[in-house]
Amino acid sequence: xxxxxxxxxxxxxxxxxxxxxxxxxxxxxxxxxxxxxxxxxxxxxxxxxxxxxxxxxxxxxxxxxxxxxxxxxxxxxxxxxxxxxxxxxxxxxxxxxxxxxxxxx
Numbered sequence: 322x323x324x325x326x327x328x329x330x331x332x333x334x335x336x337x338x339x340x341x342x343x344x345x346x347x348x349x350x351x352x353x354x355x356x357x358x359x360x361x362x363x364x365x366x367x368x369x370x371x372x373x374x375x376x377x378x379x380x381x382x383x384x385x386x387x388x389x390x391x392x393x394x395x396x397x398x399x400x401x402x403x404x405x406x407x408x409x410x411x412x413x414x415x416x417x418x419x420x421x422x423x424x425x426x
Contacts, residue, residue, distance in 0.1 A: 363425055370417045373410030380405045
């Protein structure tokens with residue numbers, strides 16, 4: 322037995338006994354009717370904020386593991402982490418990306 326998510330192309334797999342006969346037709350119709358994210362196709366050019374990206378990556382490296390693994394109290398460390406991200410230039414990165422998104426429209 323396999324799960325549909327394990328297969329690269331579900332449309333060529335056999336249906337389960339519990340599936341409706343036109344499952345792939347329904348799925349194709351659903352896929353065609355979905356809305357794409359406005360970010361779809363955006364390739365973020367970070368040249369203007371490469372210094373900020375390096376600083377944010379450094380900050381992320383410093384805090385990521387301890388926050389993800391719960392080895393620190395989030396209430397004590399999150400505000401410090403956010404402050405360091407701001408100091409590193411995360412707002413400039415966000416503004417640059419937003420500008421590129423707006424230009425893409």
